[in-house]
Amino acid sequence: xxxxxxxxRVYLVIFSSLMVLTLLTVWAAFLDLPGSYNTILALSIxxxxxxxxxxxxxxxxxxxxxxWVYAGAGFFWLxxxxxxxxxxxxxxxxxxxxxxx
Amino acid sequence: xxxxxxxxxxxxWGGPDESRxxxxxxxxxxxxxxxxKDHKRIALLYLISIxxxxxxxxxxxxxxxxxxxxxxxxLMQSDTYNKVFTMHGVIxxxxxxxxxxxxxxxxxxxxxxxxxxxxxxxxxxLLSWYIYTVGGLFTxxxxxxxxxxxxxxxYTPYSxxxxxxxxxxxxxxxxxxxxxxxxxxxxxxxxxxKMRAPGLTWFKLPLFIWAQxxxxxxxxxxxxxxxxxxxxxxLERLFNFGIFDPSRGGxxxxxxxxxxxxxxxxxxxxxxxxxxxxSELVTAFSRKRVxxxxxxxxxxxxxxxxxxxxxxxxxxxxxxxIYAGMVFSLLTFLVAIPSAIKVFNWTATLxxxxxxxxxxxxxxxxxxxxxxxxxxxxxxxGTLGLDVHVHDTYFVVAHFHYxxxxxxxxxxxxxxxxxxxxxxxxxxxxxxxxxxxxxxxxGFNLTFLPQFVVGYLGMPRRYHVYxxxxxxxxxxxxxxxxILGVGYLIPMIYFIWSLRKGAKAADNPWEARxxxxxxxxxxxxxxxxxxxxxxxxxxxxxxxxxxVV
Amino acid sequence: xSDHSHSVVAHQFDDMPQQKETTTLAMWAFLLTxxxxxxxxxxxxxxxxxxxxxxxxVASNSLDxxxxxxxxxxxxxxxxxxxxxxxxxxxxxxxxIILFLVLTIALGGVFLGIKAVExxxxxxxxxxxxxxxxxxxxxxxxxxxxxxxxxEKATExxxxxxxxxxxxxxxxxxxxxxxxxxxxxxxxxxxxxEHYYGPVEISGxxxxxxxIVWIFLFPLLYLLGRHFLLExxx
Numbered sequence: 001x002x003x004x005x006x007x008x009r010v011y012l013v014i015f016s017s018l019m020v021l022t023l024l025t026v027w028a029a030f031l032d033l034p035g036s037y038n039t040i041l042a043l044s045i046x047x048x049x050x051x052x053x054x055x056x057x058x059x060x061x062x063x064x065x066x067x068w069v070y071a072g073a074g075f076f077w078l079x080x081x082x083x084x085x086x087x088x089x090x091x092x093x094x095x096x097x098x099x100x101x
Numbered sequence: 102x103x104x105x106x107x108x109x110x111x112x113x114w115g116g117p118d119e120s121r122x123x124x125x126x127x128x129x130x131x132x133x134x135x136x137x138k139d140h141k142r143i144a145l146l147y148l149i150s151i152x153x154x155x156x157x158x159x160x161x162x163x164x165x166x167x168x169x170x171x172x173x174x175x176l177m178q179s180d181t182y183n184k185v186f187t188m189h190g191v192i193x194x195x196x197x198x199x200x201x202x203x204x205x206x207x208x209x210x211x212x213x214x215x216x217x218x219x220x221x222x223x224x225x226x227l228l229s230w231y232i233y234t235v236g237g238l239f240t241x242x243x244x245x246x247x248x249x250x251x252x253x254x255x256y257t258p259y260s261x262x263x264x265x266x267x268x269x270x271x272x273x274x275x276x277x278x279x280x281x282x283x284x285x286x287x288x289x290x291x292x293x294x295k296m297r298a299p300g301l302t303w304f305k306l307p308l309f310i311w312a313q314x315x316x317x318x319x320x321x322x323x324x325x326x327x328x329x330x331x332x333x334x335x336l337e338r339l340f341n342f343g344i345f346d347p348s349r350g351g352x353x354x355x356x357x358x359x360x361x362x363x364x365x366x367x368x369x370x371x372x373x374x375x376x377x378x379x380s381e382l383v384t385a386f387s388r389k390r391v392x393x394x395x396x397x398x399x400x401x402x403x404x405x406x407x408x409x410x411x412x413x414x415x416x417x418x419x420x421x422x423i424y425a426g427m428v429f430s431l432l433t434f435l436v437a438i439p440s441a442i443k444v445f446n447w448t449a450t451l452x453x454x455x456x457x458x459x460x461x462x463x464x465x466x467x468x469x470x471x472x473x474x475x476x477x478x479x480x481x482x483g484t485l486g487l488d489v490h491v492h493d494t495y496f497v498v499a500h501f502h503y504x505x506x507x508x509x510x511x512x513x514x515x516x517x518x519x520x521x522x523x524x525x526x527x528x529x530x531x532x533x534x535x536x537x538x539x540x541x542x543x544g545f546n547l548t549f550l551p552q553f554v555v556g557y558l559g560m561p562r563r564y565h566v567y568x569x570x571x572x573x574x575x576x577x578x579x580x581x582x583x584i585l586g587v588g589y590l591i592p593m594i595y596f597i598w599s600l601r602k603g604a605k606a607a608d609n610p611w612e613a614r615x616x617x618x619x620x621x622x623x624x625x626x627x628x629x630x631x632x633x634x635x636x637x638x639x640x641x642x643x644x645x646x647x648x649v650v
Numbered sequence: 651x652s653d654h655s656h657s658v659v660a661h662q663f664d665d666m667p668q669q670k671e672t673t674t675l676a677m678w679a680f681l682l683t684x685x686x687x688x689x690x691x692x693x694x695x696x697x698x699x700x701x702x703x704x705x706x707x708v709a710s711n712s713l714d715x716x717x718x719x720x721x722x723x724x725x726x727x728x729x730x731x732x733x734x735x736x737x738x739x740x741x742x743x744x745x746x747i748i749l750f751l752v753l754t755i756a757l758g759g760v761f762l763g764i765k766a767v768e769x770x771x772x773x774x775x776x777x778x779x780x781x782x783x784x785x786x787x788x789x790x791x792x793x794x795x796x797x798x799x800x801x802e803k804a805t806e807x808x809x810x811x812x813x814x815x816x817x818x819x820x821x822x823x824x825x826x827x828x829x830x831x832x833x834x835x836x837x838x839x840x841x842x843x844e845h846y847y848g849p850v851e852i853s854g855x856x857x858x859x860x861x862i863v864w865i866f867l868f869p870l871l872y873l874l875g876r877h878f879l880l881e882x883x884x
Contacts, residue, residue, distance in 0.1 A: 005740045006733075015730040022722050026715070029873035038877050042869035050862045057733045057858045059851075064671075066294065070678040074685035077322045078692070080409055085358050085693050088413065088425040089700060095423060212662075219662040221672045287679045295672040296662070325683045329690035333814065341780035342810035343803075344694055350705075350799065350807040355697050359690050632664075 004062040014056045021049050123526065123623040138223035139626050141524070144209035146230050147200060152593075154196040154237065157244075159586065161189035166548075166579040174566045182565040183250035184266065190253030195275050196237055198509055199367065202374035203285055203320075204233070206516045207313050209524060211289055213617035213624065214307050216298025216633045221291045225284050233281035239274030243267040252563060254364070257345035257356040261337035272335040279328040282370075286320025289313050298616070300635035304398070307615055307639050308391065311398045312377025315405040319366045319373075323409065327363035330356065354419055361412035369408040371505060372472075373401060375512025376443055379465050382515050383447045384640040385613040386462035387454025391640050393446040400439035407436040417488045426485055433483035440476055444469060459611070460534030464515030467542050471507025475500055478553065493563075495556030502549045514541070514592065521596065522606030526623040529599040533591065541588035547581025614641050670848045677852040681859045684822075688863055691815050695870060698807050704792050705804030707875025712777065712787060713812075714768060718872040721764050722864065728757035729861045736854045739837070739847035747837040747850065754857065755830050758823055765820050772809070779810045791878050812871055819867060822860050829853045 025045040033041065055061040060071055124141045134142055164185045168176040177185070208226065212219050220226050243249055249271045251260040260268050293314050297306070334356070336342045343349030345356040384391045391397060413421055413429030447469055456462070478500040481487050491497065522528055551574040556562075560571045567575070609618040616633055617624075663669040699706045735750035776784040785805040788794060794801050833853050836842065842850060 005737065008734065008737060011730060011733045011737070015726065018726045018729075019723060022719065022726065025869055025873065026719050029869070029876040030879070032877045039874065042873055043866075046866050046869050049865045053729060053858050053862055053865070057729050057861075058855055066675065067678060070675065070682060073322070074682040077409070077682075078685055078689040081326065081362055081686070081689055081693050082696055084410065084413070084425075085362075086696060086700065087428065088354075088358065088422045089697055091422040091424040217662065221662065222676060223660075223662060225676075283683050287676060287683070290679055291672055291676045295668060295675060321679060321683055322686055325687035326690045326693075329687050329818075333690075333694070336814060342814060343779055343807050344698070344810050344814075350698075350702065350803040351810075352697065352701070355694060358697075359693060362690075627661075 004059070006056065006059065006062070010056060014052050017052060018049055021045055121621065122625060123621065124626045125526075125623050127626050136227075138219070138227060140208050140212055140220050140223065140226055141624065141626075143226050143230055144205050144207075145524070147204040147208065147233070150230070150234060150237065151197050151200050151205065154192050155589075158189055158192035158197055159589065161185050161192065162582065163586065165189060166582040168565050169567075169575045170579050172567050172569050172572050172575075177565070179565065180250060183252070183563070184248035186563055187249050187252050188244055191240065191249065191271065191275070193505075194253060194367070194371075195278055196233075196240065198371045198505060199282055200233060200285075201371075201509070201513050202378065202516060203289070203313060203316055203370075204230075204281075206378065206513075206520060207285070207289060207316075207374060210520065210617055211292060211310065211313055212296070213620065213628050214310055214615060215293065215296060215301060216616050216629060216635065217292065217296040218627050218629065218632075220288045221296055222288050226288055229281045229284040229288070232284070233278055236274045236276070236278030236281065239277060240271055243270040243274060246270070254360065255331065255334060255356075256360075257334060257337070257353045258347060258351075261334045261345050261356075262348075269335045269338050272331045272338075276328050276331050276335070279324045279331075282320050283324050283328075286317035286324075289317040290321065293317075298633050298635050304395065305635060305637070305639050306398075308380035308394070308397050308401075309374075309377035311401045312373045312380070315401040316370050316373045316377075318402075318405045319370050319408065323363040323366040323370075326359060327367075330359040330363070354416070354421065357416050357419055358412070361415045362409070365412040365415065366405075366408045368501070368504065369404055371509045372512075373404060375468065375509045375516075376401070376440075378512045378516035378519070379447060379468050380443075381613075381615070382461050382465040382519055383450050384642070385519070385611050386459060386465070387451050387456045388642050389450055389454040389640070390638075390642055391446065392449035392452075393442075394639065396442050397446050400442045403439040404436060407432065407439070411436055411483075414483050414488070417485055418492050423485075430483055430485050434480065437476060437480055437483075440472075444473055444476075458535075459518075460529075460531060460538055461515045461519040461611075463535060463538040463542075464511045464518065467538065468508055468511040468515065471503055471511065471545070475503030475508055478503065491556060493561055495552040495560050495562055497556065498562050499549045499552035499556055502552070507545055507549070511541075514538075517592075517596075519611070520617075521599070522610045523617060523620075523622050523624070525600060525603075526606050526621075527599045527603035528606050528610065529592075529595050529603055533595045537588060537591035537595070540584060540591060544581050544583075544585030544588045548578050548585050549581070551575070551577045551581075614639070666845070673848055674852060674855070677855050681855060684859060684863075688815075688818070691811065691818065692866070692870075695811050695815070698811065699874070702799060702804035702807065704797060705799070705801050706808050707878050708787075708789060708792060708801065709777075709785065709805040709808035709812075710872060710875040711789075711879060712775070712785075713872050714771065715872055715876070717764050717768055718868055721761050722868045724757050724761050724764070725861050725864050728754045728761070729858050731757060732854045732857045735833075736847070736851050739842045739850040740844060742842075742844045744837060744840060744842070747842060748834055751830050751834045751837065755827050755834075758827050758830075762820060762823060762827075765816065769813075772813075777805075777809050779806050779813065783809070789878075815867055815871065819860065819863055822863070826853075826857050826860055829856060 025042055028041050028045070029038065031038070054071060060067055124139055134146065137143060137146075164177070165182075168174070168182060168185075174182065208220070246267055248266060249264075249268055250266045251264050251268060255268070255272070293310060333342065333344055337345055343351045345351045345353055347353060380391060380397060411429055411433045413425055414433045417426050417430075478496070482491060482497060482500060518529070518534060555571050555574040555578075558571065560567050606622040608621050610622070611618075614637075616635070619633065620628055659666050659669050663672065731750045731753040735747055735754060738746035738750055772778055776782055783806050785802050788801060792801065830853065833850055836849065
């Protein structure tokens with residue numbers, strides 16, 4: 001949405017970072033981490049990559065606040081879906097009712 | 102408020118009324134309608150489509166009520182009855198209620214109310230209507246070839262594995278129509294952000310616009326989830342994917358979560374626009390500034406956001422975790438608050454207003470009373486313990502019909518009556534208008550009030566066979582339905598009659614505030630000769646007008 | 651030489667900046683709906699993986715990691731060429747616009763080609779859900795007797811999600827390629843300039859979004875079980 005022309009150098013830096021992060025996530029997949037840390041690490045790297053694409057390739061860094069709101073709203077609503085969905089399944093074990101439910 | 106006077110033109114068109122160019126007579130021929138980019142013509146295209154679907158859905162309702170006259174299943178087989186109530190629900194929700202106010206009144210009025218020449222994306226608007234029509238044709242095809250019997254809720258694994266009816270075709274039809282809704286919402290959001298007239302800040306907007314904006318947010322963020330869900334059901338049927346089928350490791354409750362994530366906010370898609378209409382009607386017919394403008398505006402957004410957080414209240418007895426149930430129940434109580442705020446503010450607007458009882462206002466009164474009943478009974482349903490007793494009974498059916506019919510449809514009809522002069526340049530017969538509203542109100546209550554009782558007494562929904570002791574209440578309900586059916590025909594008839602024989606309408610027959618009333622009736626294609634510059638607040642009725650004479 | 655056709659402001663807009671801002675915002679709104687569209691699938695994935703972690707890990711390991719990683723790199727590369735295409739449009743370099751759009755399509759084509767190869771593998775291994783489904787490679791590190799579910803059935807669930815998610819993604823890529831072809835045609839007809847490059851930028855937004863979806867699909871589908879492959883994996 002910006003009329004700001006992003007220098008090509010910036011694109012190349014972001015591209016390189018994305019490639020490095022891809023290699024990193026593949027490498028990290030083979031690390032034997034406790035619990036769900038593998039997943040958390042993989043998702044964190046993915047979120048970082050997505051953020052770089054959004055901010056620089058999609059120009060959000062140089063865009064109006066309204067664009068930021070739109071970009072943020074989508075992510076936020078997805079989190080609502082996932083969080084409330086999983087809140088059901090993850091809390092089912094908390095019950096100590098004799099016959100379930 | 103002389104409704105037959107022709108007000109002096111505020112735009113410099115000149116010439117007598119008949120020769121004045123407006124959006125209806127600017128071009129003739131089927132191509133000029135089917136290829137139009139004018140938001141007003143597209144609104145009328147939608148009007149015709151949704152009215153056809155309304156009567157089709159109504160026909161299925163007639164069959165339901167006929168069957169329920171007797172406790173035995175004598176009119177039709179169980180399978181057939183399943184198909185009848187499914188088609189009634191699918192058609193009324195997806196092809197009538199969800200588009201109704203946004204696609205007809207919203208399309209017509211949003212650009213005009215903000216002083217724009219058209220929506221931001223006119224061709225997308227037309228595409229939206231075509232998509233709706235294609236989706237509708239898929240569903241009509243499914244009806245013609247034997248219908249669907251899963252209930253409009255398509256619960257798995259019945260819908261995805263075991264049903265022998267036309268699930269996939271209907272699913273595709275709904276999937277396609279969902280995009281119509283998405284594109285309409287997209288268009289409205291972008292238009293309202295970017296195309297307001299100079300001086301028209303957010304807090305000077307008519308509350309109808311706030312309501313459309315909130316509705317559009319829901320359309321954008323919710324519809325895609327039901328789209329992918331219904332697509333997955335179709336995939337499961339056609340390609341044996343195993344996401345919802347428990348015999349293959351899938352989870353039916355997962356379907357319910359994904360389905361209701363949209364379908365609960367969907368009910369706010371159906372009611373918020375109607376609330377927007379009521380805000381316009383209450384101010385115009387009490388000639389008074391709305392009480393608590395900010396509260397009503399924010400409550401619309403509040404309903405849209407909170408409405409996404411309550412879907413689990415449809416699943417209290419599904420095996421959902423009791424803790425999740427408690428959270429959903431609490432949030433359900435919270436979402437009632439903004440709705441209540443609106444009702445309080447409308448009431449306060451009426452206080453010391455100069456109230457007149459034209460047909461639109463009768464519908465507004467009907468809405469306020471009936472929506473309140475429907476909303477309060479929603480709280481009953483949102484209470485965990487009570488829901489165990491009334492879930493899947495006629496109590497639920499009565500609740501949502503009070504909101505959808507007593508609320509949304511009354512709002513729609515009120516809006517149609519209010520803006521009919523603007524849209525068509527004609528006045529309908531006020532006497533018949535009042536009569537029709539009365540018949541509808543009586544018919545509606547006679548149909549659905551008994552259903553609260555019979556539901557509480559234990560009659561399940563979706564059953565066509567029921568215990569003898571419920572027959573009296575069912576007969577009352579069917580009697581009411583026949584009155585209601587006649588009631589809906591009455592406006593159909595006098596509206597069509599008014600197109601030829603109705604008195605010519607003034608630019609502002611109600612002397613209401615709002616940019617749309619500054620244009621001729623019917624308006625020219627470009628809406629405004631010159632883009633208006635807005636200085637006044639919304640509902641800028643002078644205090645004098647509100648004094649009771 | 652450089653003959654730019656007039657960039658006409660559509661009648662509903664007052665001026666070009668309003669048109670550009672509005673249409674860009676419209677594409678963002680559309681991408682929001684796409685987030686929720688894929689979001690439903692991510693929701694299903696989250697829930698089912700939580701229920702069948704071992705089955706998902708086992709099934710994931712049967713995917714070709716090299717092809718998946720290469721595809722990730724290819725798609726990121728195509729995002730770069732797309733960004734460069736937009737840059738070229740902003741700086742009025744007609745030849746470069748076409749060059750970078752062609753490269754974007756080419757890389758997209760490589761992605762789809764590799765996907766086709768992968769799907770073919772899955773078909774031959776009988777990993778496509780349905781009547782012919784059969785999953786035999788149950789590795790040592792899984793103690794099937796300790797599970798409270800049928801491992802093979804649960805792997806079929808994984809593959810249902812795999813095909814639904816990557817299939818939907820691939821469909822979006824095909825649409826994206828179509829959009830790029832239209833952009834190439836418009837660039838060829840000299841429609842773009844530093845005053846009018848909105849369509850290219852908007853197409854770029856769409857393309858980057860499709861890239862972002864894959865950025866999440868790759869770890870969630872290909873990487874979740876790899877750490878079990880080490881000796882003594884827990």
